[in-house]
Amino acid sequence: MRLKRHVSLLETTLRHVATRALLPALASTCHHYRYASTSTQNPERIAILGGGVAGLSSAYFVSREFPKSKVTVFEAGKDTGGWIKSKRVEVPGGDVIFESGPRTLRNATPTAHLVQELGLLDDITYTDRTEPAAKNRYIYYPDRLNRLPAERPSLTDVISLWRSGILSGIMGMAKEPMQPKRPHGLTDETVGSFLERRVDKRIANNIVSAVFHGIYAGDIWQLSAKTLLSLAWQLEGKYGSALGGFFKVQSDDPRPQQLTIAHPYDLETSKALNEEVDLDLGFAKNLKAASTFTFKNGLQQLVRALQDSVEKKGNVEVKVNSPVQSTRPVGNDSLQVAVTFGTEPSTQTENFDLVVSTLRNNDLTPYVTVMTVNLYYTNPSLLPVQGFGYLIPQSVPFEQNPERALGVIFDSSAIKGQDTVDGTKVTVMLGGHWWNGWNAYPDEQDGLEMAKSVLARHLNITETPTASHVNLAKDCIPQYTLGYEDRLRDFGRGISAEFKGRLRVVGNQFNGVGVNDCITGAWNLARGLRGEGWKSGSCGLERVMDERKWEVVEASEMVYRKEEYVREEDEIGGR
Numbered sequence: 001m002r003l004k005r006h007v008s009l010l011e012t013t014l015r016h017v018a019t020r021a022l023l024p025a026l027a028s029t030c031h032h033y034r035y036a037s038t039s040t041q042n043p044e045r046i047a048i049l050g051g052g053v054a055g056l057s058s059a060y061f062v063s064r065e066f067p068k069s070k071v072t073v074f075e076a077g078k079d080t081g082g083w084i085k086s087k088r089v090e091v092p093g094g095d096v097i098f099e100s101g102p103r104t105l106r107n108a109t110p111t112a113h114l115v116q117e118l119g120l121l122d123d124i125t126y127t128d129r130t131e132p133a134a135k136n137r138y139i140y141y142p143d144r145l146n147r148l149p150a151e152r153p154s155l156t157d158v159i160s161l162w163r164s165g166i167l168s169g170i171m172g173m174a175k176e177p178m179q180p181k182r183p184h185g186l187t188d189e190t191v192g193s194f195l196e197r198r199v200d201k202r203i204a205n206n207i208v209s210a211v212f213h214g215i216y217a218g219d220i221w222q223l224s225a226k227t228l229l230s231l232a233w234q235l236e237g238k239y240g241s242a243l244g245g246f247f248k249v250q251s252d253d254p255r256p257q258q259l260t261i262a263h264p265y266d267l268e269t270s271k272a273l274n275e276e277v278d279l280d281l282g283f284a285k286n287l288k289a290a291s292t293f294t295f296k297n298g299l300q301q302l303v304r305a306l307q308d309s310v311e312k313k314g315n316v317e318v319k320v321n322s323p324v325q326s327t328r329p330v331g332n333d334s335l336q337v338a339v340t341f342g343t344e345p346s347t348q349t350e351n352f353d354l355v356v357s358t359l360r361n362n363d364l365t366p367y368v369t370v371m372t373v374n375l376y377y378t379n380p381s382l383l384p385v386q387g388f389g390y391l392i393p394q395s396v397p398f399e400q401n402p403e404r405a406l407g408v409i410f411d412s413s414a415i416k417g418q419d420t421v422d423g424t425k426v427t428v429m430l431g432g433h434w435w436n437g438w439n440a441y442p443d444e445q446d447g448l449e450m451a452k453s454v455l456a457r458h459l460n461i462t463e464t465p466t467a468s469h470v471n472l473a474k475d476c477i478p479q480y481t482l483g484y485e486d487r488l489r490d491f492g493r494g495i496s497a498e499f500k501g502r503l504r505v506v507g508n509q510f511n512g513v514g515v516n517d518c519i520t521g522a523w524n525l526a527r528g529l530r531g532e533g534w535k536s537g538s539c540g541l542e543r544v545m546d547e548r549k550w551e552v553v554e555a556s557e558m559v560y561r562k563e564e565y566v567r568e569e570d571e572i573g574g575r
């Protein structure tokens with residue numbers, strides 16, 4: 001029973017990590033924004049720097065707040081969409097989609113509503129919670145696949161996991177409440193060191209490092225526990241123990257409801273989502289039953305629809321091949337920002353009343369490079385198991401992973417409704433933090449050979465793929481390393497002082513590395529501009545600059561309520 005509770009806290013914490021920007025919208029769904037631009041004076045010209053998903057969704061939400069303003073999106077490359085790239089490839093008998101970046105979305109409120117508003121509901125393909133892809137997630141350790149416990153793991157599952165050695169150190173969770181309190185003055189530590197101090201180093205290296213590979217492609221011995229294990233970090237700070245705190249939150253409070261702790265800013269965001277967003281009931285039901293969703297033509301369909309939609313508005317122009325060279329405040333009052341863009345010698349400079357930047361700042365975070373190798377085989381029965389795929393922890397012996405793979409996604413098992421032929425489709429992810437400091441990366445041919453050798457060793461797949469695609473995403477995932485929040489706060493203070501609120505930032509370096517994080521960030525940023533908000537001295541980093549303490553809240557306050565409504569309706573319907 002105790003073990004079950006501990007496993008459940010670990011699950012809760014990992015789920016917390018998985019949905020990080022998280023608390024703003026914790027796995028919510030949904031719809032209809034009630035928005036009103038009450039401003040008497042709008043910014044005349046607005047620039048959005050970067051045409052990835054954060055930039056395009058900022059253009060979408062900001063141009064809706066200010067329909068009379070002229071909005072220009074500057075994109076350095078020839079296409080918008082950033083890391084989201086879906087390619088339809090012809091194979092014998094039909095065609096298949098290869099994704100080079102993110103491929104699925106979790107059910108999260110502003111994203112789902114955006115999808116609804118863009119008219120994409122008929123193009124969605126859902127992965128149901130009951131499907132193997134939702135239930136079967138594997139970790140490769142030390143030389144075989146181990147299925148992670150599902151919601152109700154069978155005894156056989158637990159015994160087999162135990163025998164693999166992957167659970168070594170799990171008993172450290174039972175001792176966690178008795179561990180000494182956090183040393184005074186410790187303001188952050190790495191995820192690895194936090195878990196070593198409170199639970200056991202083996203759990204960090206075997207299980208948690210695998211999960212962090214699947215999200216950040218990063219090294220748990222460099223990433224910040226304060227940022228990425230924020231719930232556990234805050235519970236420890238408030239109650240002296242993460243696990244003990246988890247139970248104390250419930251026992252200290254007379255309320256019968258399930259309780260948690262949350263940052264007041266996140267609580268306010270959740271309330272705003274509930275007030276302003278309204279999804280179609282049918283869509284909300286589909287989302288409730290799904291673990292993830294994507295589109296029939298791949299995730300790029302979302303960014304294409306976003307670009308089409310903003311361009312149709314008439315007040316938004318998307319300028320591709322227009323790299324931004326610099327931004328600087330204009331005049332003594334800094335009430336405008338000069339944006340210099342284009343390539344030497346033909347750069348141009350224009351002034352804007354407001355700039356929303358999704359561009360990276362190299363002093364804030366390092367980045368990792370990920371190589372994705374998509375492979376398609378005509379034989380539909382090559383996978384030894386059905387499921388989402390598997391992740392490879394940092395503790396796997398070198399001889400089991402000399403290619404430095406991070407994980408393998410079983411696309412043909414995980415995503416239905418995109419390909420017109422059967423077959424086996426996988427994506428091998430290579431590199432991440434393992435390639436830090438490398439001067440040169442494998443070329444396409446080497447990448448393909450490395451991926452094939454991973455599949456041969458781990459899954460016994462030795463057939464020749466019918467089609468493949470290799471993509472090197474250089475510096476694609478920002479790493480929230482030790483001390484990240486302090487650096488972010490200083491950065492926020494700096495740009496607020498310099499640009500007096502006329503430059504705001506949003507994107508994966510600031511809001512979380514996922515697509516939902518970027519869309520939620522853009523949604524929040526646009527709300528902050530509403531009315532006279534665009535004239536305030538904010539910078540878009542209000543969450544990290546808000547020094548209020550985390551407080552005890554009802555867990556239901558942190559989710560989109562329509563979910564509860566859908567559940568109640570189902571229960572009534574089922575009676």
Ligand SMILES: C=Cc1c2[nH]c(c1C)Cc1[nH]c(c(CCC(=O)O)c1C)Cc1[nH]c(c(C)c1CCC(=O)O)Cc1[nH]c(c(C)c1C=C)C2
Nearest residue numbers: 018101102103104106213214215217406407408429513514
């Ligand atoms: C392209 C590489 C990426 C890796 N992580 C991310 C990207 C874009 C970002 C990311 N991945 C996941 C999350 C959690 C929240 C969520 O949306 O589910 C985030 C923020 C989980 C995830 N990991 C993998 C997949 C297919 C998913 C689902 C979301 C998605 O489609 O991206 C697999 C995976 N991602 C990475 C690796 C190394 C990997 C390994 C199998 C890096």
